[in-house]
Amino acid sequence: MKNTISVKHLTKIYQKIKAVDNLSFDVREGEILGLLGPNGSGKSTTINCILSLLKYDKGEIKIFDQPMSPDAYEIKRQIGVVFQDVAVFEELNVYDNIDFFCGLYIKDKAERAKCVEDAIKLVGLQDFRKFYPKQLSGGLLRRLNIACGIAHKPKLIFLDEPTVAVDPQSRNHILENIETLRKRGATVVYTTHYMEEAEQLCDRIIIIDKGKIIASGTPTELKKLVKNKPIKEVSGPTLNDVFLELTGKDLRD
Numbered sequence: 056m057k058n059t060i061s062v063k064h065l066t067k068i069y070q071k072i073k074a075v076d077n078l079s080f081d082v083r084e085g086e087i088l089g090l091l092g093p094n095g096s097g098k099s100t101t102i103n104c105i106l107s108l109l110k111y112d113k114g115e116i117k118i119f120d121q122p123m124s125p126d127a128y129e130i131k132r133q134i135g136v137v138f139q140d141v142a143v144f145e146e147l148n149v150y151d152n153i154d155f156f157c158g159l160y161i162k163d164k165a166e167r168a169k170c171v172e173d174a175i176k177l178v179g180l181q182d183f184r185k186f187y188p189k190q191l192s193g194g195l196l197r198r199l200n201i202a203c204g205i206a207h208k209p210k211l212i213f214l215d216e217p218t219v220a221v222d223p224q225s226r227n228h229i230l231e232n233i234e235t236l237r238k239r240g241a242t243v244v245y246t247t248h249y250m251e252e253a254e255q256l257c258d259r260i261i262i263i264d265k266g267k268i269i270a271s272g273t274p275t276e277l278k279k280l281v282k283n284k285p286i287k288e289v290s291g292p293t294l295n296d297v298f299l300e301l302t303g304k305d306l307r308d
């Protein structure tokens with residue numbers, strides 16, 4: 056299987072904190088890869104280094120088999136990013152926000168209008184086209200943030216904790232959207248500290264703590280790492296049990 060991303064020995068130090076500590080991993084074409092870890096474990100820093108938004112101290116990053124760099128525009132055109140903090144324009148309504156971000160990639164008006172409509176439908180904002188961000192609930196705002204990041208139909212999508220502070224209904228909606236994007240052929244990198252989400256959505260999961268990979272594998276493979284709870288039990292191990300087993304800490308703390 057082809058790798059869409061290859062990360063080798065990535066290290067990022069902020070003053071004294073080693074936020075990312077010698078991380079190496081691949082993201083395979085067409086998969087949803089989860090980066091799972093508690094607050095401050097280095098998930099966002101890893102993503103921002105991969106995207107060349109942050110300078111790093113050591114490491115080699117390739118995307119689509121090409122070295123990634125701040126001026127790798129051909130690669131960047133095929134990437135969509137949904138940042139952890141919602142980043143939309145208060146002055147623009149839902150449609151115009153999506154149109155603005157999509158317009159950074161797609162100049163043709165008719166093609167762009169179709170992409171914007173597709174994104175609105177995907178995230179279920181059909182009834183809110185004319186609403187301004189201030190008029191949207193937290194969950195709807197998150198959906199707008201996602202639509203802005205993916206409207207140009209990128210081949211590779213990064214979603215950094217897109218479901219924080221949304222109700223279960225909106226969360227399920229967002230997870231279904233991501234599944235749909237993958238079905239359309241996108242490769243997805245998804246960060247979260249919710250183990251149930253990672254388990255439900257991801258093909259493979261990398262668990263990180265203090266900038267280091269502590270385990271990786273499919274959800275089932277990871278659960279086998281928990282020794283005292285057989286996997287066939289009805290209430291078998293959760294990914295939190297995996298984290299607890301490997302670090303002695305509770306991911307929910």
Ligand SMILES: Nc1ncnc2c1ncn2[C@@H]1O[C@H](COP(=O)(O)OP(=O)(O)OP(=O)(O)O)[C@@H](O)[C@H]1O
Nearest residue numbers: 069072074092093094095096097098099100101248
């Ligand atoms: N700009 C910065 N300057 C200094 N330290 C930083 C900076 N950004 C992040 N850090 C530190 O780097 C570490 C990793 O942070 P990062 O934001 O990557 O974690 P995270 O896993 O995304 O956390 P969260 O789940 O809270 O979003 C933390 O210790 C954080 O305090």
Ligand SMILES: [Mg+2]
Nearest residue numbers: 098099100139
């Ligand atoms: Mg983060």
